[in-house]
Amino acid sequence: MTATTDRHGRLVAARTPPGSLQPSAAESSQRWARIARSAGVVLLAAIPLVMFALFFFYPVGSLIGRGLTAAGTADTGGVIDVLGKPRIQRIAVFTLWQAAASAALAVLLGLPGAYLLYRCSFRGRAAVRALVTVPFVLPTVVVALAFRTLFAADGVLGSWGWDGSVAAILTAHVFLNYAVVVRTVGATWAHLDTRPAEAARSLGAGPVRAFLTITLPSLLPAIAAAFVMVFLFCATSFGIMLIMGGSRYGTLETEIYRQTAQLGDLQAAAVLSILQILLVTGVLVVAAVLRRRGEATLRLRAASDAARPLRRADLPAVVVTGFVAVLLIVPMAVLVIRSLRTPDGWGLGNYRALGGTGQGNALLVPVTTALGYSLGTALAAAALSVGVGVLLSVVLARRPRRRVARRAVGSLDALVMLPLGVSAVTVGFGFLIALDAPPLDLRSSPLLIPIAQAMVTTPLVVRMVLPVLRAADDRLRQAAAVLGAGPIRVWVSVDLPIMSRALAGASAFAFAVALGEFGATTFVARPDTPTLPVVIGRLIARPGTVNTGMALAAAVVLAALCAAAVFLVDAAAGGRRGEPGIGGF
Amino acid sequence: MLEVCGVAVNYGAVVAVDGVDLTVPDGEVIALLGPSGCGKSTLLRAVAGLEPVAAGRICWDGANLAAVPVHRRGFGLMFQDGVLFPHRDVAGNIAYGLRFTGLGRDQAEHRVAELLELVGLEGYGPRRVITLSGGEAQRVALARALAPRPRLLLLDEPLAALDRSLRERLLADLKSVLTTTATTALFVTHDQGEAFAVADRVAVMRSGSIRQQGTPREVWTEPADEWVARFVGYTSVHTAIGDSDPPGARLALRPAALVADPEGVVHGRVVMVAPAPDGVTLTVQTDTWGVVQAVGGADFRAGVGEQVRLRFDPAGAARIPA
Numbered sequence: 001m002t003a004t005t006d007r008h009g010r011l012v013a014a015r016t017p018p019g020s021l022q023p024s025a026a027e028s029s030q031r032w033a034r035i036a037r038s039a040g041v042v043l044l045a046a047i048p049l050v051m052f053a054l055f056f057f058y059p060v061g062s063l064i065g066r067g068l069t070a071a072g073t074a075d076t077g078g079v080i081d082v083l084g085k086p087r088i089q090r091i092a093v094f095t096l097w098q099a100a101a102s103a104a105l106a107v108l109l110g111l112p113g114a115y116l117l118y119r120c121s122f123r124g125r126a127a128v129r130a131l132v133t134v135p136f137v138l139p140t141v142v143v144a145l146a147f148r149t150l151f152a153a154d155g156v157l158g159s160w161g162w163d164g165s166v167a168a169i170l171t172a173h174v175f176l177n178y179a180v181v182v183r184t185v186g187a188t189w190a191h192l193d194t195r196p197a198e199a200a201r202s203l204g205a206g207p208v209r210a211f212l213t214i215t216l217p218s219l220l221p222a223i224a225a226a227f228v229m230v231f232l233f234c235a236t237s238f239g240i241m242l243i244m245g246g247s248r249y250g251t252l253e254t255e256i257y258r259q260t261a262q263l264g265d266l267q268a269a270a271v272l273s274i275l276q277i278l279l280v281t282g283v284l285v286v287a288a289v290l291r292r293r294g295e296a297t298l299r300l301r302a303a304s305d306a307a308r309p310l311r312r313a314d315l316p317a318v319v320v321t322g323f324v325a326v327l328l329i330v331p332m333a334v335l336v337i338r339s340l341r342t343p344d345g346w347g348l349g350n351y352r353a354l355g356g357t358g359q360g361n362a363l364l365v366p367v368t369t370a371l372g373y374s375l376g377t378a379l380a381a382a383a384l385s386v387g388v389g390v391l392l393s394v395v396l397a398r399r400p401r402r403r404v405a406r407r408a409v410g411s412l413d414a415l416v417m418l419p420l421g422v423s424a425v426t427v428g429f430g431f432l433i434a435l436d437a438p439p440l441d442l443r444s445s446p447l448l449i450p451i452a453q454a455m456v457t458t459p460l461v462v463r464m465v466l467p468v469l470r471a472a473d474d475r476l477r478q479a480a481a482v483l484g485a486g487p488i489r490v491w492v493s494v495d496l497p498i499m500s501r502a503l504a505g506a507s508a509f510a511f512a513v514a515l516g517e518f519g520a521t522t523f524v525a526r527p528d529t530p531t532l533p534v535v536i537g538r539l540i541a542r543p544g545t546v547n548t549g550m551a552l553a554a555a556v557v558l559a560a561l562c563a564a565a566v567f568l569v570d571a572a573a574g575g576r577r578g579e580p581g582i583g584g585f
Numbered sequence: 586m587l588e589v590c591g592v593a594v595n596y597g598a599v600v601a602v603d604g605v606d607l608t609v610p611d612g613e614v615i616a617l618l619g620p621s622g623c624g625k626s627t628l629l630r631a632v633a634g635l636e637p638v639a640a641g642r643i644c645w646d647g648a649n650l651a652a653v654p655v656h657r658r659g660f661g662l663m664f665q666d667g668v669l670f671p672h673r674d675v676a677g678n679i680a681y682g683l684r685f686t687g688l689g690r691d692q693a694e695h696r697v698a699e700l701l702e703l704v705g706l707e708g709y710g711p712r713r714v715i716t717l718s719g720g721e722a723q724r725v726a727l728a729r730a731l732a733p734r735p736r737l738l739l740l741d742e743p744l745a746a747l748d749r750s751l752r753e754r755l756l757a758d759l760k761s762v763l764t765t766t767a768t769t770a771l772f773v774t775h776d777q778g779e780a781f782a783v784a785d786r787v788a789v790m791r792s793g794s795i796r797q798q799g800t801p802r803e804v805w806t807e808p809a810d811e812w813v814a815r816f817v818g819y820t821s822v823h824t825a826i827g828d829s830d831p832p833g834a835r836l837a838l839r840p841a842a843l844v845a846d847p848e849g850v851v852h853g854r855v856v857m858v859a860p861a862p863d864g865v866t867l868t869v870q871t872d873t874w875g876v877v878q879a880v881g882g883a884d885f886r887a888g889v890g891e892q893v894r895l896r897f898d899p900a901g902a903a904r905i906p907a
Contacts (some may be wrong), residue, residue: 195668201655202662203682
């Protein structure tokens with residue numbers, strides 16, 4: 001018998017020549033191997049679980065606990081009190097309907113885009129796909145500032161009177177989430193079998209009827225998934241709402257911020273947090289049910305033979321997508337142009353001012369210092385979330401035979417997705433009140449911000465890496481194992497190469513999201529160690545044209561950094577072939 | 586009557602179909618036979634209106650179809666693996682094309698039942714298509730394509746995805762359905778057995794153009810060239826050495842053209858013996874024709890390396906024009 005154990009103490013290979021061992025001994029060694037392997041998986045899962053427990057459930061739980069108990073006893077009357085307030089009810093309703101409206105708009109505008117960019121082939125398609133993706137990786141602070149500048153009374157579209165309106169907020173939400181729809185639906189559409197629609201055509205259905213009766217039903221699961229994703233993003237929208245909604249409009253998220261940071265009403269914040277968690281969980285459950293129902297009926301095929309050149313009938317799709325492209329370009333162009341306008345005429349004055357602390361010393365440190373701090377923080381957060389995300393993905397990609405283990409994997413999956421829907425503000429404020437006293441005093445630790453950001457980005461990493469691992473043909477792993485590779489070797493030689501592209505994309509995306517993270521960082525960042533989005537938020541809040549100019553310049557720098565990070569990695573990982581890895585979760 | 590005149594279809598820079606002429610008279614079944622990638626499916630899709638035609642005309646009863654969109658051509662189409670609509674049940678699939686024909690609900694239901702009976706699936710109407718076996722799915726696909734009474738039925742390798750015994754059974758049923766409904770059909774296949782079994786005439790296609798058209802018998806007995814001969818089952822081609830043959834003429838041989846016989850005039854040495862249902866199939870190194878395939882009876886006993894004599898049987902050979 002040749003049995004070797006790797007450094008995790010797992011049995012790597014146990015080849016038993018027939019007859020050389022008693023059956024009972026072979027059985028027991030097999031059992032030990034299985035136990036060792038299970039222990040390895042549990043160990044892999046333990047690291048992320050501990051992290052989530054310490055830095056997500058503990059802070060969020062502390063906040064909620066502190067809000068729901070008065071003087072050590074449960075305070076249910078207070079909960080009903082908070083929920084009974086007309087303002088809270090109004091905000092809850094507004095949160096829901098603006099999210100639904102944003103998602104519906106994004107889907108309506110995104111469908112023609114998905115068709116054009118994934119179903120048709122034309123020159124410059126790769127460039128248009130890239131352009132469409134940019135807004136999704138832009139920090140919400142940047143987008144909010146761009147739209148505020150666009151719709152401001154003295155802005156390019158000031159005459160529309162959209163400043164601070166719901167229409168402006170919806171437009172910004174569509175701007176941010178258009179790519180989610182185009183990519184989610186497009187990825188399915190590109191692989192959709194065209195022949196059912198062709199069969200319908202040959203049976204006498206016109207193009208519109210064939211689309212409505214055959215193609216659309218096949219796309220519905222993808223459309224529903226995109227809708228849910230956009231709905232969640234918009235329902236938990238913070239940066240956009242805070243900067244564009246003013247005092248008139250707010251989501252539960254901005255209200256949690258207002259109650260904690262401005263009014264100090266922890267109880268109201270806790271109730272709102274719970275309300276939001278319930279809402280998000282509800283939406284996710286409905287989405288999961290819909291997905292399970294839809295998946296069985298999809299017919300997919302290789303994407304290459306489905307794309308075809310543009311025809312005249314594609315004109316409406318071209319017009320709609322062109323309109324959206326303008327919507328995507330104009331705000332950013334306006335932002336860049338306005339950042340070049342200083343009180344003394346056109347120039348780079350605003351960018352030079354980034355070396356200072358602003359008009360009336362609005363900031364404690366120069367913006368350039370904050371920039372350096374931002375980059376370091378985002379890098380650490382990206383590294384952390386990719387490490388944890390890969391561990392989680394490896395565990396979640398397993399399809400155990402035993403029912404209990406399958407259940408455990410399923411619950412873990414739901415658990416790590418929770419931060420996606422739990423308010424970043426809640427996480428940030430939870431950090432502030434839970435991690436500033438023993439046993440865990442991280443208040444002055446430079447790791448506090450990266451950890452907070454990693455809590456936000458880890459679910460995104462898992463959502464990008466996991467599908468790739470799950471989609472990998474299990475027979476590849478079996479082939480490697482049959483050829484003599486142990487579990488670690490199989491992972492390094494099969495799984496790692498398969499997910500390398502998604503991993504590169506996920507790293508860049510995590511970096512970009514961490515760089516632009518606003519909700520949690522606002523709380524955690526101390527005044528002397530702010531990140532760029534926090535600085536921008538502070539500059540907007542202060543009066544003075546110099547401060548506004550600096551905010552615009554800083555926003556341009558931040559946007560450029562986010563876009564560059566994503567594009568460099570995408571290009572390095574060979575973005576030309578197949579799907580770029582960004583936003584495909 | 587379908588007339589295809591000088592039709593060419595391009596995929597980007599690739600010429601998939603290159604100047605094809607083909608006629609399908611009313612009530613006839615024409616098989617388009619060729620290896621995979623020869624352009625036969627592309628030609629079929631062009632006839633259906635699913636591929637733009639780069640050159641030439643496709644006409645029905647003399648009227649050019651260039652400006653007629655897919656859904657107004659009145660051609661039925663059946664794919665290799667059914668391509669049933671997954672979100673409709675069997676009856677819903679078959680009835681899909683009927684709503685464009687102006688049939689009332691009762692009439693449509695009646696027609697669906699009629700077709701289910703025709704393809705041997707009575708009572709399958711409410712079944713979900715996911716629960717069907719491959720053969721049943723193809724029967725439903727056939728019923729769906731026939732339901733609106735298409736003036737031409739286009740079949741794209743309808744049996745290729747099925748296993749052998751099922752394929753043979755379905756082939757017989759398909760033939761009888763096409764005959765009883767007097768359907769005009771264009772049948773694309775890479776399998777010569779299928780083509781000869783179901784078609785009135787066969788068009789052999791290679792690299793985007795048609796090499797030979799004729800009845801199965803004509804293609805068998807007078808293959809147009811060496812490639813066609815080999816494609817329809819002749820295993821070797823040799824320069825004719827008979828006195829009556831014109832110079833340059835060649836002879837295509839099937840294994841049955843050479844029979845092991847002590848009286849035979851062709852001498853050779855056995856290279857390989859493989860058992861066959863009614864005897865053996867031999868590979869023989871001959872003095873005159875090099876390595877050939879031959880057949881032997883059940884009583885054939887010679888082993889590899891031994892000498893053998895072969896008798897020529899003209900029934901297994903065809904002359905290829907020079």
